[in-house]
Amino acid sequence: MxxxxxxxxxxxxxxGKDCVAIASDLRLGNEALAVSSNFQKIFPITDRIYLGLPxxxxxxxxxxxxxRFRVNMYTIKEEREIEPETFAHLVSSTLYEHRFGPYYVEPxxxxxxxxxxxxxxxxxxxxxxxxxxxxxxDFVVAGTASSKLYGVAEGLWEPDLEPEDLFETISQTIMNxxxxxxxxxxGCIVHVLTKDKVITRTLKARMx
Amino acid sequence: METSFAITGKGYVIVxxxxxxxxxxxxxxxxxxxxxxxxPHLLMAYSGEPGxxxxxxxxxxxxxxxxxxxxxxxxxxxxxxxxxxxxxxxSLRSRSPYSVNxxxxxxxxxxHDPHLYWIDFLGTMTEVPFAAHGYGAYFALSLLDRYHDxxxxxxxxxxxxxxxxxxxxxxxxVTPGKxxxxxxxxxxxxxxxx
Amino acid sequence: MEHSFxxxxxxxQPHQRxxxxxxxxxxxILAIAGANFSVIAGDTRQSEGYSIQTRYAPKVFxxxxxxxxxxxxxxxxxxxxxxxxxxxxxWYRHAHSKDMPIRAIAxxxxxxxxxxxxxxxxxxxxxxGIEEDGSGAVYSFDPVGSYEREACRAAGAAQSLVQPFLDNxxxxxxxxxxxxxSHPAHLxxxxxxxxxxxxxxxxxxxxxxxxxxLEIYVVLAKGSTPQVLDRWQGVTEMxxxxxxxxxxxxxxxxxxD
Numbered sequence: 001m002x003x004x005x006x007x008x009x010x011x012x013x014x015x016g017k018d019c020v021a022i023a024s025d026l027r028l029g030n031e032a033l034a035v036s037s038n039f040q041k042i043f044p045i046t047d048r049i050y051l052g053l054p055x056x057x058x059x060x061x062x063x064x065x066x067x068r069f070r071v072n073m074y075t076i077k078e079e080r081e082i083e084p085e086t087f088a089h090l091v092s093s094t095l096y097e098h099r100f101g102p103y104y105v106e107p108x109x110x111x112x113x114x115x116x117x118x119x120x121x122x123x124x125x126x127x128x129x130x131x132x133x134x135x136x137x138d139f140v141v142a143g144t145a146s147s148k149l150y151g152v153a154e155g156l157w158e159p160d161l162e163p164e165d166l167f168e169t170i171s172q173t174i175m176n177x178x179x180x181x182x183x184x185x186x187g188c189i190v191h192v193l194t195k196d197k198v199i200t201r202t203l204k205a206r207m208x
Numbered sequence: 209m210e211t212s213f214a215i216t217g218k219g220y221v222i223v224x225x226x227x228x229x230x231x232x233x234x235x236x237x238x239x240x241x242x243x244x245x246x247x248p249h250l251l252m253a254y255s256g257e258p259g260x261x262x263x264x265x266x267x268x269x270x271x272x273x274x275x276x277x278x279x280x281x282x283x284x285x286x287x288x289x290x291x292x293x294x295x296x297x298x299s300l301r302s303r304s305p306y307s308v309n310x311x312x313x314x315x316x317x318x319x320h321d322p323h324l325y326w327i328d329f330l331g332t333m334t335e336v337p338f339a340a341h342g343y344g345a346y347f348a349l350s351l352l353d354r355y356h357d358x359x360x361x362x363x364x365x366x367x368x369x370x371x372x373x374x375x376x377x378x379x380x381x382v383t384p385g386k387x388x389x390x391x392x393x394x395x396x397x398x399x400x401x402x
Numbered sequence: 403m404e405h406s407f408x409x410x411x412x413x414x415q416p417h418q419r420x421x422x423x424x425x426x427x428x429x430x431i432l433a434i435a436g437a438n439f440s441v442i443a444g445d446t447r448q449s450e451g452y453s454i455q456t457r458y459a460p461k462v463f464x465x466x467x468x469x470x471x472x473x474x475x476x477x478x479x480x481x482x483x484x485x486x487x488x489x490x491x492x493w494y495r496h497a498h499s500k501d502m503p504i505r506a507i508a509x510x511x512x513x514x515x516x517x518x519x520x521x522x523x524x525x526x527x528x529x530x531g532i533e534e535d536g537s538g539a540v541y542s543f544d545p546v547g548s549y550e551r552e553a554c555r556a557a558g559a560a561q562s563l564v565q566p567f568l569d570n571x572x573x574x575x576x577x578x579x580x581x582x583x584s585h586p587a588h589l590x591x592x593x594x595x596x597x598x599x600x601x602x603x604x605x606x607x608x609x610x611x612x613x614x615x616l617e618i619y620v621v622l623a624k625g626s627t628p629q630v631l632d633r634w635q636g637v638t639e640m641x642x643x644x645x646x647x648x649x650x651x652x653x654x655x656x657x658x659d
Binding site for chain 2: 006007028030033034035036038039056057058059061062065101
């Protein structure tokens, strides 16, 4: 039994056409015993960055608090909002600070970044528990259902999906992956980010 | 086998814990109060490694009291729970971590609603409508999935609690025995004799 | 191989040598049943650890004119097991002058696997073919013989990648049919073939033990027309009898990296 599987939980992020989506399950368990069906693992960092933290639940909460603190300090010092690329490096270096006694989480980030010409560009990234960054053009996954998420996402995802189609794709991907994972499930939540709004929906999923 | 339960209802939280203190297979005491009153509207049931439990509970109790003395108002349940969780999370990566599991129940006098937090020794915290620790959890959680009602009166809440206690008595190999039951609501904390 | 070394005290110590009779050779298999056909597929890469032993080692085998067996796990056990099943099927032909029906083959496989309950064939089996009533069938087994008839099943290295995809696309799990309509119980052949190919290209993309080649066996029930196969390339007919079930293999390349 790995520490990463103590509480269960999974997160996935996908890129669409001028939009990104990030989704997670809502279960919190103690190994096989389910304790909560409303444990949030995705946190808004700014209006255009969402962070998913699957892994050991105590570290999920600690890191959520820690990132809020560090992003607030950044905002105060720089007098501007943090960009997704910068935040990804913040996540990476925060985790690498604990290289030899890590936080047991695998962060997944989704955001819309500003380009120098004033446009917007979708951004997703993930890191391992010691902060090794992985940028992807299509999708990133993490958590106890990661292998299932890879399989379904690889089959369903296609480039340049519009926000509503991206929502459908990520929802089907996470729900079908979750149904084959004993440690994830008990409901799920999806956020679709576009340049001017965020659509958040809680899905009616299997509760077993 | 230590067991604790907590149930939220309309304007209250019931927190209950068994009253046995044991060393290995020996019952040392059968009237131990393992539900601490942290502030006028905050209760905490604790269980786990003997020694750690009382030490940690008293540490929490005094820090919550200190905050109240310094600021002239008590911490709200969500803030108190977050502080307690952080204390456990920090302790987890220290030389000798506390092995203490908690149920923190409180009535928020600012927003006028009850809150219950399930916290384990790792510092895992989640807000829940009902919760349990110990072997009793395996009975109580499934029973409360069926019988819990967030809008239930105190009488109905206590009936749900009795169902859990009865089932543990009937099916658990080693029965915990008597329970200490406390309720927190807008009127503060009261102890209930089942 | 381990060797015995002198202990710090200078005296050579007896060393327990351990022989592990099993190995794991990667790869993935998959079968889907249609109304009057069955599709059984497997990749052809055989590996041990990070080494590729061969890029072409079939995992899918024709048993009779209407039954195909796919094996996955320890390749040596798989090949031996197929050999023994074929032997039993031949004895059956000599005794009864006909091929064993697929549901009987399924029960035979259970008995043969359970006979080795305490030294099992380290193999996951999927049996596909046509039932006596003409319906497409898929039977899946665990290494000690527990089995079940299903509409679709994936097994092997990429089972966890492929099975949830199939749940979604074959069983329409988590999909609500439009008002007044319902999901089909069985899909048409060309649609099934497309799903099989998508499953394997996806598995190849994300799993290092899957790739190189893909063999898809198609078994058609008596009287059904193989016209849909015309638009597919690399089709070889394997039928041996006239006006019975017909069998085809589609061979395709998968990525070799």
